[in-house]
Amino acid sequence: MPMEPHTEGQHGAAAAPPGRDSGALAVAAPVLRDPLAGGLELFLRFPRLAEVLPWVVLGAYPTPVSRLHLPGATRGDGNPRGVEVWVKREDLTSPHYGGNKVRTIEGHIGRALARERRRIWATGAYGSNHALATAVHAARAGLQAGAILVPQPATATAKANLRALAATSCTITTAGHWLLRPGATLRLLRDPAQVVMTPGGAIPLGALGHVSAALELAAQVARGELPAPAHVVVTAGSTATAAGLLVGLHLAAALELGWRRPPQLVAVPVAPNPFASAPMIALLARATLRLLRASLGTERGAADRIDASALRRGLWVDSRHNGAGYGHPSPSGEAARRLYVEATALAAQRPDAEPPPVLDLVYTARSAAGMLALLPEAEGPVLHWMTKSAAPLAAASDADLQRLPRPLLRWLAQPEVEAPLGSPIAEGR
Numbered sequence: 092m093p094m095e096p097h098t099e100g101q102h103g104a105a106a107a108p109p110g111r112d113s114g115a116l117a118v119a120a121p122v123l124r125d126p127l128a129g130g131l132e133l134f135l136r137f138p139r140l141a142e143v144l145p146w147v148v149l150g151a152y153p154t155p156v157s158r159l160h161l162p163g164a165t166r167g168d169g170n171p172r173g174v175e176v177w178v179k180r181e182d183l184t185s186p187h188y189g190g191n192k193v194r195t196i197e198g199h200i201g202r203a204l205a206r207e208r209r210r211i212w213a214t215g216a217y218g219s220n221h222a223l224a225t226a227v228h229a230a231r232a233g234l235q236a237g238a239i240l241v242p243q244p245a246t247a248t249a250k251a252n253l254r255a256l257a258a259t260s261c262t263i264t265t266a267g268h269w270l271l272r273p274g275a276t277l278r279l280l281r282d283p284a285q286v287v288m289t290p291g292g293a294i295p296l297g298a299l300g301h302v303s304a305a306l307e308l309a310a311q312v313a314r315g316e317l318p319a320p321a322h323v324v325v326t327a328g329s330t331a332t333a334a335g336l337l338v339g340l341h342l343a344a345a346l347e348l349g350w351r352r353p354p355q356l357v358a359v360p361v362a363p364n365p366f367a368s369a370p371m372i373a374l375l376a377r378a379t380l381r382l383l384r385a386s387l388g389t390e391r392g393a394a395d396r397i398d399a400s401a402l403r404r405g406l407w408v409d410s411r412h413n414g415a416g417y418g419h420p421s422p423s424g425e426a427a428r429r430l431y432v433e434a435t436a437l438a439a440q441r442p443d444a445e446p447p448p449v450l451d452l453v454y455t456a457r458s459a460a461g462m463l464a465l466l467p468e469a470e471g472p473v474l475h476w477m478t479k480s481a482a483p484l485a486a487a488s489d490a491d492l493q494r495l496p497r498p499l500l501r502w503l504a505q506p507e508v509e510a511p512l513g514s515p516i517a518e519g520r
């Protein structure tokens with residue numbers, strides 16, 4: 092019988108059901124072991140993959156695309172009427188807990204189930220979206236979840252995520268610093284019934300979920316739901332999302348689906364160099380392409396037509412939006428949030444206008460800032476890849492919170508890191 096893990100600062104299993112709330116727009120979908128039934132574009136195009144890759148479908152696909160009017164934005168041509176951009180609503184992958192991480196963990200959870208593991212662990216910062224998505228969706232798939240959490244700035248968003256994590260049955264352990272994570276991981280791996288994901292799930296299996304997302308976008312273009320974007324802008328942290336998208340955008344071109352020339356991928360890092368740098372993203376993209384080719388076997392024709400060196404050329408990394416570093420609100424991100432808030436207020440006055448999605452201050456505010464900076468030079472339609480879950484967060488009870496490891500309780504009691512002056516959060520909006 093495998094031993095229950097025991098590490099310092101561990102959170103005992105609580106009984107609260109995960110994902111008790113549903114998002115206003117996200118569509119509920121059952122957990123499926125069959126990726127074809129789950130509408131995953133990559134598997135629909137290459138059904139053989141369903142035979143060789145362990146997978147579990149956790150989200151509802153395709154996620155919608157929205158047209159967004161940003162009255163305060165400019166393309167640099169002095170046009171005062173604002174700018175229209177497109178948004179891929181990955182915030183709506185699931186009403187239980189959405190965002191990009193849902194796609195990242197599908198392969199990881201599928202593999203853990205296939206290998207009959209009992210518990211899957213995520214590693215992330217105290218307010219990790221990856222940990223929360225794992226806690227919510229592993230439970231839905233019949234697996235126990237664990238989270239190894241390391242400190243980050245105490246922002247309102249990060250605290251809300253941790254409180255929501257406390258409301259799930261996830262086992263939580265803390266490490267004082269990222270450098271101590273390998274030790275915590277090794278201790279957990281003594282029990283063969285457990286599996287610990289790489290931070291952010293950033294291995295080719297995790298990135299494949301986003302290859303599928305890019306093909307899904309291409310299929311939406313082919314159906315006429317939006318024009319082929321010239322640029323796709325996404326936040327990069329562990330790089331799983333950006334690497335998978337890069338491969339998927341090029342695979343669609345090889346399939347002549349949606350476009351012949353792949354859109355440029357613009358990645359906006361949330362961490363300083365060398366994390367989420369162009370070489371790191373390209374490295375994972377090439378490894379993902381290798382996994383795809385190997386899994387496709389004799390059906391690898393389209394994947395073989397992708398020139399691995401073209402992947403790097405199709406990527407631009409804009410690292411100007413990091414401000415004081417990971418987890419801190421950045422000045423250009425806050426300017427982007429202000430613009431989205433203004434657009435929301437204006438949309439409320441026009442019944443035909445779609446309100447923009449809400450930007451979070453760590454991830455999507457940065458990619459929105461990257462997108463706004465790109466607009467004056469854009470060579471065609473621009474699409475913002477919206478990665479932060481829009482699902483309402485579960486509310487933890489006092490009892491849930493009291494079960495948290497002490498370092499996390501102390502962190503929750505810290506004053507919140509403030510946004511730069513004049514930003515929407517600083518003004519309490």
Ligand SMILES: Cc1ncc(COP(=O)(O)O)c(C=O)c1O
Nearest residue numbers: 220328329330331332454478479
């Ligand atoms: C909301 C959100 N957007 C984007 C990212 C970046 O995704 P990735 O880790 O795949 O680079 C993350 C990573 O944690 C995230 O939580």
